[in-house]
Amino acid sequence: MIGNNSHLDALESQSIFILREANHGFKSLAMPWSMGKDSNVLLWLALKAFFGRIPFPLLHIDTTYEFPEMLEFRDWAVAQYGIRLIVKINTEARARGIGYETHDPVTVTHELKTVALKQAIAEHGWDALITGIRRDEDATRAKERYFSPRGTDSEWNYKDQPPQFWGQFVTGNTPGEHVRVQPLLDWAEVDIWRYIQREKIPIPSLYFARDGKRFRSLGCHPITHPIASNASTIEEIIAELEATRTSERAGRAQDHHEPHAMQKLRARGFM
């Protein structure tokens, strides 16, 4: 229940509230950061929540298939905001030759993202991760909670989730488990863009159209495809989104590799 705030104000306030609850409730936490638009909104909200000084590290899972523009943006942002950044590569899987050149996208995504994430959690002993997933991205994400416990193998038991209401989150988890904290759950894609516009949040250039094409969602370069678009400003992107009715992640190959691919990836710990 809120006062006379606008839709975006309400979303912002809720996300900040969740970030502060997470920071208070967990001993050791980290915030995965992909440098994508949602990730940058999340970073911005964390800066707001903690008045410019984020008390936990950011984590970049480097698949080694990153767009050069994204890495450039990463290094700029780290210096700009004074972020503590941890970069994690699943070197073991790369050494085994796992890659998009030879393997299917679900396998590669699992190894280079999910397994890499699990390795990082084990190395650092985090009991919570703050992620930027949104309910409207994918049907399986619609079932998510703000605080979502994951088992020892990061699996998500979506049939037996703890109840969550009145802004009360239970933060005590058992050893080996971690909690996914998801402050952007209620944001829609267009909210993200309106907020980026309102707050003038810096984002990588790949989202803006060049030569009639732009990226609507960003992942590894071999499996991420641009959409036909002439939207070269945030205003044009918002106008484009209001007209479109295709889904945001349509250009992400791993989601569509097989039926229920996303559900399977996510049950095994994908974000």
Add this chain to the structure above:
Amino acid sequence: MKPESGNGRPETPGEAPSLKIVFVGHVDHGKSTLIGRILTETGSLPDGKLESLRKSCATRGQAFEYAFVLDALSEEQEQNITIDTTQIQFRSARRNYVIIDAPGHQEFLKNMITGAASADAAVVVIAADEGVREQSRRHGQLLSLLGLREVIVAVNKMDLAAFAEDRFRKIESEYTAFLQSLGLRARAFVPMSASGGENVVTDGRSAMPWFGGDNLLETLDKAEGPGSVAQLPLRFPIQDVYRVENRRIFAGRIESGTIRIGDQLIFSPHNKTARVAAIERWAAPATESACAGESIGITLNDHIFIERGHIASHANDAPAESNRVHARIFWIGREPLVAGAGFRLKLVTQDVECQVVTVENVVDAATLDSTSTGRSELRTNEVGEVTLQTRGPLVFDDHDRIPNLGRFVLVDGPHLVGGGIISGAVYTTRKRIKSENIFWNESDITAARRAARNGHRGAVVWLTGLSGAGKSTIAAALEKELFQRSMHTYVLDGDNLRHGLNSNLGFTPEDRAENIRRVSEVAKLMADAGTVVITSFISPYRIDRRLAREIALQAGAEFVEIFVSAPLAVCEERDPKGLYEKARSGLLKGFTGIDAPYEPPEDPEIVVHTHEQSPQESIGLILDDLLPRLRLK
């Protein structure tokens, strides 16, 4: 095509907050189908979604159902049951909606609570062919307990009842009466068919010419959003304290009211006061004020110790404070809830230990009847009333006045096991109590250190009851028992206070209140010094005893209220001081029980009945309860 608003101005989702609606009702009464229909007819599905669902049904030789729109997870399609709450947006001519699909299966109740607790309005779906069923009632009851007031009833599957008006009217009158028993009134009952589409988003007059009301979407458009909480008294619970560039920033979300630079704030509990120096936000323009719903930070002009769980308000309208509350709760723990069980109670940012004192008025899940059970345990998914004793003070408001400060959850280890609402009891505002800004100075020798040396904790044992009920007898006997156990103890009564400290006070209502206030303050100091103070005063008013409790709690002292109960006739017959006789003859005015009221405690820690028990029995009862409270932790 997305619908435009009625006045031709397209709604911009960046502007108005959306209305959150929850769909509840008995299993298979058609909630998912109804939602699928609404999403489809308002043009809210992504391109190709409907086609791909139809195709996937055809591949499996299955008839397409609108419910499949929602049931995106593969297991759900196999079982044809909705598993969890989903939140999906759609737009009508008037505004944005977020629909929360609440599942109907009984074991999924906790998911429904998760969904319904965040909703602004509820649609109760009742199938016309089956009528009002168990879960139709249970869900109605939960909506009432969750504080939802905006209810719309969709009488679905009218096609299976031949679109007959009498069928609709029967359900309407039956469910209206049921809602009334919960203190709820539906905005409207809408006869419809989700599978055929009549009266959902489109006109249903051809099928139901007898119905002159709005269709479901039009009814939803008339529903009221959440009322503004910005006009309510300020409640700013501290969420955390951050040190940024030598400033101490107190961060939190304003739950109600407005906060301004320069405001004098009072922090509950402990009543520390300070002025607002600045309102802090990162990368946002500076403002003079902030209102309900905003997550902000503040800095203060004065250096006081404030931490998470403290609640800031304005001094002239502070929240209530007690260590004993009465609440209606719903129980979702796996094991039954019984008296004596201990939990953590979370209310806004407060997190305190609590113990269940009593469990009452358990509502039978099947019959929804609270009179028939007589049980004193709450089973999974049941609703009932409890008295809770917290360790240390709990700050709260009546839910009817400031909802966010009147509801809490119970936590057992890593599990959330229940939720409750504090309302209806005699929790008065504390204008008078908190008008004086008292600073509580803590010395280096703490109450804990004193307790460690004494071997027991200090406490205020507050006896209340009619003149002649036996307070003095009990007080003297109790003092003796404690003294014999080598404990520090002392009795405060009219005799030793009226003649000295309170010699300037008479018996006017103001003087009586002041008398009790002074007793409370003296008792607090003595308890803080390590003594078990026994007070023996009629103290007829609840507000005064509540004040005494708050004063004791401020010092971190245990407060135990003992109701020394005996019928007026018995007391009058005993009349040890001849006072009743004087009062009856008119010589004594304003005598409690004769021409002045006595308000019995609603929730005392201990009750003794002196007309039925011997003094020894009463003392035994008191010691059983009191001694464990005095032990060192």
